[in-house]
Amino acid sequence: MTVAFIQVDLLFETPGGVSAPELGGAIDLPLNLARDGGAWTPPSSLAGALRSHLGDSADAWLGTPGGDPETVPSRLRLLGSETRHSEPELLRSTAINPVRGAAASSTFRSAQVLPAGSAVSLYLRVDRAQRAELDDLGAVLARWRPIVGRGRSTGRGRTRVTRVRLRVLDPATPEGLRALLGGREEQFADTRWVREWKGSTAAGPSAELSVGLVLAGPLHIGGGVPQQDAPANRAPILRRGDSALVPGTTWKGVLRARCGYILRSCGQPACMPHTDEGAACGTCRVCDLFGWTTSAPGRGRPTGHVGRLSFSDSVVSGEIVHRSHVGIDRFTGGARTGLLFSDEVVESGSLTLTVEPTRPGDQLTPADRGLLLLALRDIDDQLVGIGGGTTRGYGSLRLSGAGRELLSELAAEHPTGAAVRALLQGAAA
Template sequence: MSIVHILQAELELTGPGAVTAPEAHTVASVLRPDLPLARDGWGNPYLPGTSLTGSLRHQTPPDRRRALFGDVFKDPDNTSRNGREETTAIASPVRVLGTRLTLPDTPVTHRRHTAVDRHRAAAKATTLHDRELLPPGTELTLWLRIDSETTVSPLVDEVLELLRGWRPRIGGGRTTGYGRAELITVRHRVIDLSTPAGLHHWLTTGGPGLVDDQATVVHDRAQRAGGAPDEPYVFGRALQFRIADAVHIGTGTSAERSGRRGGVAKILRDHENVPVIPGSTWKGVLRARVEFILRSVGIGDVCASVEDNTSGSCGTCVVCEAFGWSERPGRAANGAEPSKTVGARGRLLFADSPVRGGEVRVRNHVAIDRVFGGARDEALYSEETVEDGHLTLHIRHDKAVPDLIRAALVLALKDLADGAIGIGGGTTRGYGTLTAQPTTADWLTAERTSAMDTLRAHHRPTSPAPAQATEEAPA
């Protein structure tokens, strides 16, 4: 094949994201996060090409994935002498040449996450972990190569069309708002190795220099209105809320205050220094409430994703199907059947919610001495809170969401708007209460009736125990 097609795709992260280095999963410390970024031999953040092509393959029509990106599968037409199906591998005609990552002025960020104990409604022990993230604005470049016999190739045209409609999602944590990216430009350079000019360019120019001024721009974000469509909203809309009191979602770190004892527990902020409610908080709070609602109305076979035992998520119920699940040690030891996978990604996607128009204040707290009834010595502590702000909740989905989950999610959001549940820490002492804005409040009220009807339709009442037969006394 004498024609080489080089495709260069440039992307930009629109939110935090990361590809974790599996070889770096070690015991964390103050200086080392639990989930560090993948890095190259020089210590710079690195994004493997498999992450980008995996995202591209995922958005390829299923019937074309094998033809474009290869596959390894059991072939029924290829059997051994004993009748067993042999493994067949098909190479991808699309070659990944490499990637390049360019960080903005914003440094690499860290976020801490923890699970919540369902019984104590507080942070669960030994679940705090730190994740290293690339900041929004990080630019990514991907180079692909396709060989053909002619300068015009149907395969190249198909890949270019796929790139134009690409909605990149990179790395882990995609259901909690991580890894969202946007395609900036796509360039196409044709190199004809049968001509002196093409051969000279191929032999004397290497790496990114192969895509030069003779490349054709086949996609430009600046010249096209919009881009690839985003995932649809579960309810066809974003939901608007307002902070009724104060919200504290901490970072696990404190800022020192001059002239005072102790530090101030800092709140989580995004790359623009705006207070933010992360997608992981939305997902955790709403999943817990959905589980509670379904169990309360008698919907059986619904697990509790965090329990005191080690069973963890069941991986088979409708909640695990919608929110995802992960394997936890101890399932097989408790008599459960060992899982064939380590988990599954959920269908619901929760994004970060910046708090706009709020005021950040420092609130002081002190423990009370149980004997003397006054303030306990050395027990003063302070924490930042954000008050009187408004925010937008984005709940999207990349696969169909069961009607049962949709109905329970409506009731969970109604409970949130009514103040039955809260967001963040300190919900039992006046923190975390939200109220719905008028448009969202009216929508939740209107949807509540149909949601209740859906739950009633799925309710399976327990049959009463049969009455014990009594022996009649002879007349």
């Protein structure tokens, strides 16, 4: 009998990781922790993605699903994992009430994520496998691109395999028995017995939309960590490294709200979550595109569904500066004592909005694409801003270059334009 050990090395292309809400305290969604206090990626969190990736051969490697009268156990055993990372990032966000345009009550939340560049090694074992089977499995694993943890629709947790290592041991030999009993380091120590596959460097799913934008006014996305020696009354901007960041949660929230507003303005159904009167319905076009959740599920009812669109974080190229403000005394008309404060803002620069499908091979209908373009046109017309302070001149953006050319699809003679007009008029799109 031979025993095969497989090591799959994964690299985080975007921030992500497995959360542990049960550990929540000061942080609502802290990272799952190992015994040594570092972040941990449970193998069970990767098993479902692995089954999906293996496709038709999933049952042969991972067994048949429970409940099958002829259940077959898994031949592929997930032994454990090791996560390597630098300092985790802390992200903060809040839902917006679409009626008031301000933060919805009790929706402020914080989440810990592993930074891009973090790595996970998954360790597998296979008993009684033929070498040809193992070679096929290694080649398939090298093309794996799982999403680890939550936040799929906001670009979180995208990974790719960088390397797959395989070692086949024969316990009937002294060398094989020594390696088998010696633990993980011994099982992969002798490189003469290890075969490797390099992971694919091909790009992931093609973007539905990739839109360039330039700042038309100061931009402030709050929730950042204060810089060292910064005054206590300075509101920090969200950063990634030394650059300002527009997180995917911001894009998703702004575009969802605007798409819903457009549909309702034309008499079409679109629910209004995070309001006193409304909640996500799970059936309208907005819920289909952006996903939905419910806070009061009944027994056996679904608690939500991931949206069809994923919004990536956007790094802003531009210098971060400080803008000072002061509160005004309504009686004297002068500055009020103790109300001087400042914001960190980006006053000029550019960024890119990238929208991708959450499911490989999925494509938007012309009507759905047109609805997104209408929302982007409203951003370009500066009817909608992003971030904080939009009522005092912050957060205005303009489309640039190819982004402006996309709006030509809304012309009446273009298929996208015709489809979105049929949608907004209530006809079949």
